[in-house]
Amino acid sequence: MSLQAEQPRYKPYKGAAAGWGALRSVTHAWLDSKQPFKNLRALLQTNQHGGFDCPGCAWGDSPEDGHIKFCENGAKAVNWEATKRRVDAAFFARYSVSQLREQSDYWLEYQGRLTEPMRYDRASDHYVPVAWDAAFALIAKHLHALESPHQAEFYTSGRASNEAAFLYQLFVRAYGTNNFPDCSNMCHEASGVALGESVGVGKGTVTFADFAHADAIFVLGQNPGTNHPRMLEPLREAVKRGAQVVCFNPLKERGLERFQHPQHALEMLSNGSAPLNTAFFRPALGGDMAALRGIAKFLWQWQREAEASGAPAVFDQAFIAAHTDGLDAYLTALDASSWDSLVKQSGLSLAEIEQAARLYRNAERVIICWAMGITQHHHSVATIQEISNLQLLRGNLGRPGAGLCPVRGHSNVQGDRTMGINERPPAALLDALERRFQFQVPRLHGHNTVEAINAMLEGQAKVFIGLGGNFAQATPDSPRTHQALENCALTVQISTKLNRSHLTCGADALILPCLGRTDIDRQAGGPQAVTVEDSFSMIHASHGQLEPLSALMRSEPAIVAGIAKATLGNRPVDWDALIADYARIRELIADTLPGFEDFNRRLQHPGGFYLGNSAGARQWNTAGGKARFMANALPASLLHAKVRQSGEQPDLILQSLRSHDQYNTTIYGLDDRYRGVKGQRRVLFVNEADIRRLGYEPGQKVDLLSLWNDGVERRVQGFTLLAFDIPPGQAAAYYPETNPLVPLDSIGAGSHTPTSKFIAIKLAASRGDAAIRLAQG
Numbered sequence: 025m026s027l028q029a030e031q032p033r034y035k036p037y038k039g040a041a042a043g044w045g046a047l048r049s050v051t052h053a054w055l056d057s058k059q060p061f062k063n064l065r066a067l068l069q070t071n072q073h074g075g076f077d078c079p080g081c082a083w084g085d086s087p088e089d090g091h092i093k094f095c096e097n098g099a100k101a102v103n104w105e106a107t108k109r110r111v112d113a114a115f116f117a118r119y120s121v122s123q124l125r126e127q128s129d130y131w132l133e134y135q136g137r138l139t140e141p142m143r144y145d146r147a148s149d150h151y152v153p154v155a156w157d158a159a160f161a162l163i164a165k166h167l168h169a170l171e172s173p174h175q176a177e178f179y180t181s182g183r184a185s186n187e188a189a190f191l192y193q194l195f196v197r198a199y200g201t202n203n204f205p206d207c208s209n210m211c212h213e214a215s216g217v218a219l220g221e222s223v224g225v226g227k228g229t230v231t232f233a234d235f236a237h238a239d240a241i242f243v244l245g246q247n248p249g250t251n252h253p254r255m256l257e258p259l260r261e262a263v264k265r266g267a268q269v270v271c272f273n274p275l276k277e278r279g280l281e282r283f284q285h286p287q288h289a290l291e292m293l294s295n296g297s298a299p300l301n302t303a304f305f306r307p308a309l310g311g312d313m314a315a316l317r318g319i320a321k322f323l324w325q326w327q328r329e330a331e332a333s334g335a336p337a338v339f340d341q342a343f344i345a346a347h348t349d350g351l352d353a354y355l356t357a358l359d360a361s362s363w364d365s366l367v368k369q370s371g372l373s374l375a376e377i378e379q380a381a382r383l384y385r386n387a388e389r390v391i392i393c394w395a396m397g398i399t400q401h402h403h404s405v406a407t408i409q410e411i412s413n414l415q416l417l418r419g420n421l422g423r424p425g426a427g428l429c430p431v432r433g434h435s436n437v438q439g440d441r442t443m444g445i446n447e448r449p450p451a452a453l454l455d456a457l458e459r460r461f462q463f464q465v466p467r468l469h470g471h472n473t474v475e476a477i478n479a480m481l482e483g484q485a486k487v488f489i490g491l492g493g494n495f496a497q498a499t500p501d502s503p504r505t506h507q508a509l510e511n512c513a514l515t516v517q518i519s520t521k522l523n524r525s526h527l528t529c530g531a532d533a534l535i536l537p538c539l540g541r542t543d544i545d546r547q548a549g550g551p552q553a554v555t556v557e558d559s560f561s562m563i564h565a566s567h568g569q570l571e572p573l574s575a576l577m578r579s580e581p582a583i584v585a586g587i588a589k590a591t592l593g594n595r596p597v598d599w600d601a602l603i604a605d606y607a608r609i610r611e612l613i614a615d616t617l618p619g620f621e622d623f624n625r626r627l628q629h630p631g632g633f634y635l636g637n638s639a640g641a642r643q644w645n646t647a648g649g650k651a652r653f654m655a656n657a658l659p660a661s662l663l664h665a666k667v668r669q670s671g672e673q674p675d676l677i678l679q680s681l682r683s684h685d686q687y688n689t690t691i692y693g694l695d696d697r698y699r700g701v702k703g704q705r706r707v708l709f710v711n712e713a714d715i716r717r718l719g720y721e722p723g724q725k726v727d728l729l730s731l732w733n734d735g736v737e738r739r740v741q742g743f744t745l746l747a748f749d750i751p752p753g754q755a756a757a758y759y760p761e762t763n764p765l766v767p768l769d770s771i772g773a774g775s776h777t778p779t780s781k782f783i784a785i786k787l788a789a790s791r792g793d794a795a796i797r798l799a800q801g
């Protein structure tokens with residue numbers, strides 16, 4: 025992998041997803057890491073009992089299957105973390121913070137692992153070494169200086185282990201606040217909110233085994249070929265045994281079209297690739313709620329016809345009667361939604377909606393999966409409740425081969441929530457903490473990500489601590505977010521790799537280097553394992569395999585404990601004793617959280633244990649004790665009122681998404697193989713007719729401006745127009761380059777998630793040119 029940007033090229037990709045191309049790409053990454061053999065050993069341990077959990081995505085594996093479980097992008101994630109390159113004191117002596125700011129996000133992370141704690145020295149504009157104890161003391165000093173604990177923000181990214189997350193929330197609540205902005209606020213928050221109201225639990229109801237029993241698997245707003253490659257295997261198996269895979273995605277994502285598995289030698293040799301999808305629908309951005317409602321409306325029509333003719337019912341009436349509330353109001357809403365409005369808003373024809381409805385009805389057991397194409401809209405909560413409504417109509421919940429499957433992103437984002445990383449914690453959690461630890465737990469709701477940014481912008485919050493992640497780049501409205509961090513008295517980043525958040529400093533700033541999943545974590549009681557929870561609520565252990573690069577790195581639990589001890593002393597727990605042996609942390613978890621009884625013993629089971637899911641067991645922890653049909657109104661217009669108030673019409677609606685060579689803000693390379701892009705990231709995928717309609721030529725460079733009513737110019741520069749197979753009126757470009765375009769208050773109703781998949785933009789002749797730095801707004 026060379027750091028010189030290759031000559032930008034665009035050529036449609038002809039190969040299958042995964043398969044040879046994937047292996048070639050992995051081999052390339054190994055050879056580049058300077059320690060291929062060690063990494064090969066590490067990779068073979070990924071997701072095996074006794075190995076480490078893949079730091080890639082949150083997809084789960086079959087607990088029984090003996091297959092080696094890794095994928096191309098998991099391999100990249102392992103390799104990226106297990107580099108030998110180091111960002112140490114000498115590195116920071118060489119580069120000032122201002123110089124580092126000139127570099128791309130790609131360059132910053134490529135420099136290697138952070139190996140020692142550093143403190144920002146404003147006078148010299150350099151980071152300089154600091155002792156761990158001095159760093160902890162500085163944090164304690166700042167936290168004590170605040171007028172109120174609510175003036176501190178404690179961010180979490182979804183790689184933190186259960187042990188780290190549990191200690192973190194315990195420390196922060198003992199300190200006195202629920203200010204827990206986290207990556208989930210930008211990710212599956214809408215799924216949690218929607219499903220909590222609909223079925224009483226904010227997690228997916230299916231397990232890995234269900235995929236083998238489904239007659240149809242609907243995949244909405246998700247690109248598993250890139251972001252959850254291990255999911256392709258059960259999809260492929262499903263197609264092989266005759267089940268339907270039905271995709272809703274405006275982009276014909278390659279992984280969903282064709283697939284060959286890199287571990288099935290025969291198929292690779294014959295270069296055959298079975299078609300994966302059996303139907304592909306291409307809705308308007310944000311059109312899924314209307315499409316789902318259209319499917320439900322067909323089911324309702326057929327149900328009425330069945331009632332009239334005496335044919336078998338379409339609805340699962342026994343299930344509806346025993347388990348649900350609110351059907352009548354929902355049917356009234358279906359009647360009130362005209363076919364015209366459903367067709368117009370969904371972007372699908374009536375015939376397509378009917379075809380999807382037939383596929384749905386013909387399947388006895390249906391799983392619906394979804395990801396960011398569904399969760400990052402203004403009406404995401406309502407859309408996900410429409411998914412749940414549909415499943416309830418036919419009892420597709422809480423039986424084998426059927427259910428709801430929000431496919432999580434970060435490998436432990438679901439576990440972090442389970443551990444209590446939640447700015448709106450349920451009372452039961454707080455009660456349990458209070459009982460077990462005997463201190464008065466704060467009851468006031470805290471800040472989510474967008475609220476935290478606003479609080480820092482307004483000077484209300486003054487200390488920011490990030491347990492992983494890249495807050496400066498992952499969040500919306502980048503110039504404002506950067507200002508927010510810079511307003512702080514102290515910013516602390518607990519990280520494995522250098523990123524822009526380290527260069528967006530408060531008056532004081534610390535970098536605290538931590539161990540990653542792949543690293544051996546040695547404590548007083550010997551090498552420690554941590555635990556994680558996957559998308560199917562399976563809890564399993566993760567053991568690091570590689571010798572850490574530096575003795576000065578510490579584990580996340582140890583860093584959290586260090587901050588806690590410096591701030592609170594030995595209250596409410598003996599922090600050092602917990603760090604000596606993480607089994608003691610798990611005992612505290614077992615004491616406080618439901619489902620974790622006998623945690624340490626159950627962890628011994630190969631493949632881990634299932635936490636359970638109430639809705640999956642047809643128990644409904646909702647207000648009325650039933651699953652609820654939610655009769656939400658369709659949005660009157662997909663365009664936000666504040667866009668309409670701008671007085672301008674958008675040229676295009678933009679979604680921001682991931683390339684094949686990135687992990688969120690971590691950029692592994694400049695290619696996007698399945699979409700045929702090479703050597704560049706500043707591209708705008710647009711329909712050729714739209715390019716010409718707007719008066720441009722394919723290949724030309726443009727600036728993108730987003731529309732909002734606040735008079736602020738939000739602009740990113742120098743994007744090459746790529747004529748692409750994308751529905752008219754839509755555009756797509758990569759995250760995080762486009763984050764400056766997302767207004768801070770363009771958020772989901774009820775979820776507060778930035779609307780990263782629906783940005784109203786105009787194009788303008790480019791002010792900048794090719795010299796514009798990568799990955800900067």
Ligand SMILES: Nc1nc2c(c(=O)[nH]1)N[C@H]1C(S)=C(S)[C@@H](COP(=O)(O)OP(=O)(O)OC[C@H]3O[C@@H](n4cnc5c(=O)[nH]c(N)nc54)[C@H](O)[C@@H]3O)O[C@H]1N2
Binds near residue numbers: 080250272
């Ligand atoms: N290799 C790799 N793996 C990852 C990540 C990574 O960056 N790299 N990130 C991890 C994280 S944190 C997450 S949350 C997941 C993200 O996984 P995905 O949700 O797959 O990620 P995105 O790239 O944002 O893709 C969104 C998909 O939704 C489609 N889409 C956009 N808008 C709409 C819409 O309105 N309707 C419909 N039906 N489709 C739409 C897009 O065309 C695209 O295919 O992946 C996780 N895994």
Ligand SMILES: Nc1nc2c(c(=O)[nH]1)N[C@H]1C(S)=C(S)[C@@H](COP(=O)(O)OP(=O)(O)OC[C@H]3O[C@@H](n4cnc5c(=O)[nH]c(N)nc54)[C@H](O)[C@@H]3O)O[C@H]1N2
Binds near residue numbers: 212493523580680762
């Ligand atoms: N426009 C737009 N914005 C988005 C999205 C989008 O689709 N479009 N997606 C959103 C989503 S789904 C998410 S989840 C967020 C992601 O937001 P974040 O989770 O904040 O961002 P990441 O890029 O995953 O964080 C990368 C950094 O994490 C650190 N890191 C890596 N591994 C570890 C570890 O094991 N421990 C610790 N302590 N640090 C580690 C490294 O320093 C690395 O630089 O972004 C959101 N932002």
Ligand SMILES: [Mo]
Binds near residue numbers: 210211212433434
């Ligand atoms: Mo995510």
